[in-house]
Amino acid sequence: MSTSIPVFPFSAIVGQNEVRRALIAAAVEPAIGGILILGDRGTGKSTSVRALAGLLPQIRAVTNCKYNCDPDGSSFCDDCKVNSETRKASRISVPVVDLPLGATEDRVVGALDLESALTRGEKVLEVGLLARANRGFLYIDEVNLLDDHLVDLLLDVAASGENVIEREGLSVRHPARFVLIGSGNPEEGELRPQLLDRFGLSVDITTPDDVKQRIEIVRRREAYDRDPVAFANEWEKKDKTIRSKISRARKIVGGVTVSDAMLEKAALMCMALGTDGLRGELTLMRTARAFAALDGKPAVAVKHLREAAGPSLRHRLRRDPLDETDSGVRVERAVSEVLGK
Amino acid sequence: MNEAPPASIGNWDEACLALPLALISPKISGGIVVRAQAGPVRQRWLDLMKQLAGNDTCMTRLPVDAAPQRVFGGLDLVATLQSGHPVSEAGLLSKSNGGIVIASMAERLSASMAAQIGAVLETGQLIAERDGLQLRSSTRFLLVALDEALDDEPSLPGVLRERMAFTVNLDGLRSADLADPEVSPADIVKARQRLRDVVLTDEVAEALCAASLALGVQSARACILATGVARVHAALAGRCDTTQEDAEAALRLVLVPRARTFPQSGEDAEDDTQPSPESNSEDNQKPDPDEPGDDQQVPDAQELADMLVEAAKAMLPADLLLNSDLKRAEASRSTLAGKAGALRRSSTRGRPAGTKRGDLKPGVKLNVIETLRAAAPWQTLRRHEALESSSETSTARRIEVRKQDIRINRYQQHSETTTIFAVDASGSSALNRLAEAKGAVELLLADSYVRRDQVALVMFRGKDAEVLLPPTRSLVRAKRALTGMAGGGGTPLCSGLETALLLALAERRRGATPVIVALTDGQGNIARDGTPGRAQARLDALDAGRAIGSSGITSLLLDISPRPSPAAADLAAAMGARLVPLPYANSSAVSSIVMEETRAKSNRVYTKGSNY
Numbered sequence: 001m002s003t004s005i006p007v008f009p010f011s012a013i014v015g016q017n018e019v020r021r022a023l024i025a026a027a028v029e030p031a032i033g034g035i036l037i038l039g040d041r042g043t044g045k046s047t048s049v050r051a052l053a054g055l056l057p058q059i060r061a062v063t064n065c066k067y068n069c070d071p072d073g074s075s076f077c078d079d080c081k082v083n084s085e086t087r088k089a090s091r092i093s094v095p096v097v098d099l100p101l102g103a104t105e106d107r108v109v110g111a112l113d114l115e116s117a118l119t120r121g122e123k124v125l126e127v128g129l130l131a132r133a134n135r136g137f138l139y140i141d142e143v144n145l146l147d148d149h150l151v152d153l154l155l156d157v158a159a160s161g162e163n164v165i166e167r168e169g170l171s172v173r174h175p176a177r178f179v180l181i182g183s184g185n186p187e188e189g190e191l192r193p194q195l196l197d198r199f200g201l202s203v204d205i206t207t208p209d210d211v212k213q214r215i216e217i218v219r220r221r222e223a224y225d226r227d228p229v230a231f232a233n234e235w236e237k238k239d240k241t242i243r244s245k246i247s248r249a250r251k252i253v254g255g256v257t258v259s260d261a262m263l264e265k266a267a268l269m270c271m272a273l274g275t276d277g278l279r280g281e282l283t284l285m286r287t288a289r290a291f292a293a294l295d296g297k298p299a300v301a302v303k304h305l306r307e308a309a310g311p312s313l314r315h316r317l318r319r320d321p322l323d324e325t326d327s328g329v330r331v332e333r334a335v336s337e338v339l340g341k
Numbered sequence: 342m343n344e345a346p347p348a349s350i351g352n353w354d355e356a357c358l359a360l361p362l363a364l365i366s367p368k369i370s371g372g373i374v375v376r377a378q379a380g381p382v383r384q385r386w387l388d389l390m391k392q393l394a395g396n397d398t399c400m401t402r403l404p405v406d407a408a409p410q411r412v413f414g415g416l417d418l419v420a421t422l423q424s425g426h427p428v429s430e431a432g433l434l435s436k437s438n439g440g441i442v443i444a445s446m447a448e449r450l451s452a453s454m455a456a457q458i459g460a461v462l463e464t465g466q467l468i469a470e471r472d473g474l475q476l477r478s479s480t481r482f483l484l485v486a487l488d489e490a491l492d493d494e495p496s497l498p499g500v501l502r503e504r505m506a507f508t509v510n511l512d513g514l515r516s517a518d519l520a521d522p523e524v525s526p527a528d529i530v531k532a533r534q535r536l537r538d539v540v541l542t543d544e545v546a547e548a549l550c551a552a553s554l555a556l557g558v559q560s561a562r563a564c565i566l567a568t569g570v571a572r573v574h575a576a577l578a579g580r581c582d583t584t585q586e587d588a589e590a591a592l593r594l595v596l597v598p599r600a601r602t603f604p605q606s607g608e609d610a611e612d613d614t615q616p617s618p619e620s621n622s623e624d625n626q627k628p629d630p631d632e633p634g635d636d637q638q639v640p641d642a643q644e645l646a647d648m649l650v651e652a653a654k655a656m657l658p659a660d661l662l663l664n665s666d667l668k669r670a671e672a673s674r675s676t677l678a679g680k681a682g683a684l685r686r687s688s689t690r691g692r693p694a695g696t697k698r699g700d701l702k703p704g705v706k707l708n709v710i711e712t713l714r715a716a717a718p719w720q721t722l723r724r725h726e727a728l729e730s731s732s733e734t735s736t737a738r739r740i741e742v743r744k745q746d747i748r749i750n751r752y753q754q755h756s757e758t759t760t761i762f763a764v765d766a767s768g769s770s771a772l773n774r775l776a777e778a779k780g781a782v783e784l785l786l787a788d789s790y791v792r793r794d795q796v797a798l799v800m801f802r803g804k805d806a807e808v809l810l811p812p813t814r815s816l817v818r819a820k821r822a823l824t825g826m827a828g829g830g831g832t833p834l835c836s837g838l839e840t841a842l843l844l845a846l847a848e849r850r851r852g853a854t855p856v857i858v859a860l861t862d863g864q865g866n867i868a869r870d871g872t873p874g875r876a877q878a879r880l881d882a883l884d885a886g887r888a889i890g891s892s893g894i895t896s897l898l899l900d901i902s903p904r905p906s907p908a909a910a911d912l913a914a915a916m917g918a919r920l921v922p923l924p925y926a927n928s929s930a931v932s933s934i935v936m937e938e939t940r941a942k943s944n945r946v947y948t949k950g951s952n953y
């Protein structure tokens with residue numbers, strides 16, 4: 001992402017509504033937790049995520065802070081605490097950090113900076129990807145091929161919002177709040193059930209099987225490949241509309257209320273599906289609130305619950321390995337039982 | 342296109358057409374999968390490529406066991422130690438920018454390596470985070486993957502195959518029959534210049550998209566590749582917009598090899614997965630591309646789409662779903678990374694379990710970065726020490742590394758287990774407790790699912806044994822196979838055990854840890870040659886049992902006879918198997934026994950060289 005070639009614009013993606021809505025919801029309400037995107041090859045999984053980088057509104061961060069600390073926030077990294085008087089703020093784009101397969105642990109969590117240790121004998125932390133992703137997104141393509149111990153580590157940090165480094169005589173904690181986005185093709189290898197549950201939302205992605213849409217995909221791709229800059233400019237207006245929608249929703253999402261009736265409906269749905277634990281309900285409510293905020297509504301309505309149910313519950317059903325019913329179908333059934341229609 | 346028709350000159354013509362198309366724009370095409378055994382035909386094709394690419398194009402071979410550091414880049418050890426700060430070294434993929442990378446034995450690339458190379462192909466950007474370094478570079482190259490997989494072996498991992506436009510098949514061709522194509526390197530250069538001006542016409546875009554759907558090609562990327570190839574084909578032909586000819590070429594080269602369903606003609610479209618049996622297999626030749634469309638009026642998009650679908654039909658073998666290419670695709674999806682012999686090589690298998698302090702013995706791999714990190718905090722101290730203790734200060738080392746700093750890589754090998762059930766479904770056992778045996782297997786299946794093991798099912802009854810279910814992780818399939826299993830007939834115990842053993846050995850070659858669970862009463866009555874006779878059958882069965890024993894494969898014998906039988910005990914002794922009489926084995930006990938037996942074998946922590 002270091003190149004100056006603009007990424008494929010978010011609004012130019014054909015179809016994939018559920019994925020796009022999930023990504024936008026996570027941008028509005030990062031507490032939703034991670035997003036898991038599962039789908040066949042060539043369905044535009046990574047295109048959608050990478051496009052997100054170009055879409056998100058800029059955020060304010062402490063200038064030159066390794067962890068992108070929020071100048072208006074309440075918690076700071078150690079450096080920012082020390083420089084509390086002198087620190088300045090500037091606008092940066094929301095980090096969308098790529099975690100490539102084969103990345104080693106030291107690069108992910110951070111490690112002793114070799115150069116300063118060898119030449120000056122100083123113990124300095126060389127920050128890892130987790131620090132860079134703070135307040136943004138961390139993206140892993142082919143998450144099911146990533147080494148298990150790295151995935152565990154990532155989920156742990158994502159859940160606690162803090163990265164603790166204890167190695168080579170270093171003892172550092174720093175904030176690492178990010179939305180983990182994993183994408184993968186289930187045919188390449190399944191994900192462990194424990195891991196599934198840790199992702200807030202799970203979205204299945206399929207290719208459009210409509211000739212018109214396919215032609216549109218081909219056309220837009222060709223236009224982008226021919227002249228990425230011109231193509232990005234052409235779509236900038238639409239991207240901007242989504243961007244300001246996100247900005248507005250961010251401001252009001254904290255105030256979106258959930259009535260008792262809605263809470264009850266959510267609980268009923270979770271009970272009907274037999275999801276384990278409270279994580280499902282929490283995610284369902286948070287996602288519904290994000291959707292309400294995107295609509296500019298002050299309270300969650302049935303419509304928002306309905307939209308949030310699939311992605312927040314689908315992957316949490318206790319799976320009877322001998323039951324062939326697709327979990328998406330089961331969620332739909334529960335939704336129509338509880339919410340009607 | 343793939344196996345049937347077996348070998349035609351058409352394959353060669355297509356392979357030769359794919360070459361210039363790929364060379365004109367590696368960015369559009371990504372690469373070529375070459376399905377062929379090593380031999381004169383493949384060599385000739387590669388020579389042709391060399392000739393067309395021109396002398397100044399760099400060609401690099403990517404060995405299948407290349408260390409990730411060599412491929413993606415990493416730490417330049419010598420330079421780092423000399424300068425005292427980390428110096429990176431470009432990998433093979435970055436160095437090949439603008440060139441050609443030839444991956445030999447590509448079918449054995451590990452899934453993770455393939456996914457990483459695929460990401461580079463897709464974005465033209467190499468991103469790696471390893472060896473304490475962050476590596477970023479732009480690189481575009483043409484990937485030529487030489488896939489030597491035999492019919493039923495897993496082939497090139499799908500993540501990579503998906504991103505490569507062309508698949509050519511050179512198997513079964515004879516070098517003497519082949520003619521060189523009439524393309525020169527100059528044509529390629531010209532086409533490359535023209536490519537920017539080539540417009541993708543609406544008709545061709547629509548026709549190819551429609552054809553992709555008719556052929557059951559799920560991936561939208563296939564459409565992008567196909568339309569791109571149509572443009573390149575037009576550029577090569579010297580045209581400025583795409584025509585039917587280009588669409589046909591793209592269909593043949595890009596879409597047909599990816600076909601999953603046989604296209605239906607309008608009316609009989611009630612079943613979209615089964616190839617229609619009456620499909621005309623006799624007119625299996627491709628439409629002759631040299632035959633120009635008689636310069637008639639240009640067909641509109643719908644007509645063109647129909648024509649393409651018809652053309653694709655003629656190209657597809659009628660038994661598409663039995664087509665070995667698909668079977669291989671299935672095979673490669675059900676297996677994990679690191680194919681044959683992986684258990685022993687272990688360079689990519691097993692998960693890195695961090696590093697540990699250790700001695701530099703042969704066979705262990707030093708983790709340079711971690712060693713330097715361990716040494717770093719002590720440098721000032723040690724330098725003082727060294728200065729004080731030695732008189733010859735001139736030999737002061739740049740970095741003082743002591744024995745206690747040495748860090749070596751630790752690997753945890755968790756190879757997957759394949760549990761092979763050999764179930765006796767003969768008349769005698771049907772009488773006894775086939776139903777209970779099935780119940781036990783079902784429980785074990787659910788258990789294997791939790792442990793993410795694979796299961797396979799061998800059934801023997803009547804005259805011989807059959808593999809009812811090849812190794813799979815799909816529980817539903819296993820259950821279905823089990824339910825459909827009927828009892829009755831003789832007991833070909835010997836061939837049952839032999840079939841299970843063959844399967845187990847194949848699994849072991851693949852890198853998994855096989856476990857054989859035989860459910861029988863140990864009383865065979867069909868000998869190896871299929872003739873009835875208790876005495877000979879018994880001897881043969883013991884022979885087969887001993888073969889299992891000497892193979893070192895863990896086995897377990899569940900005696901399903903009403904009372905513990907001496908025959909089963911003898912057989913278990915020959916197999917070196919643990920004998921569990923079913924009467925005492927409630928199903929959960931059985932599954933815990935199997936787990937116990939497996940654990941001893943499948944979980945090993947050991948240190949071994951690897952760059953991960």
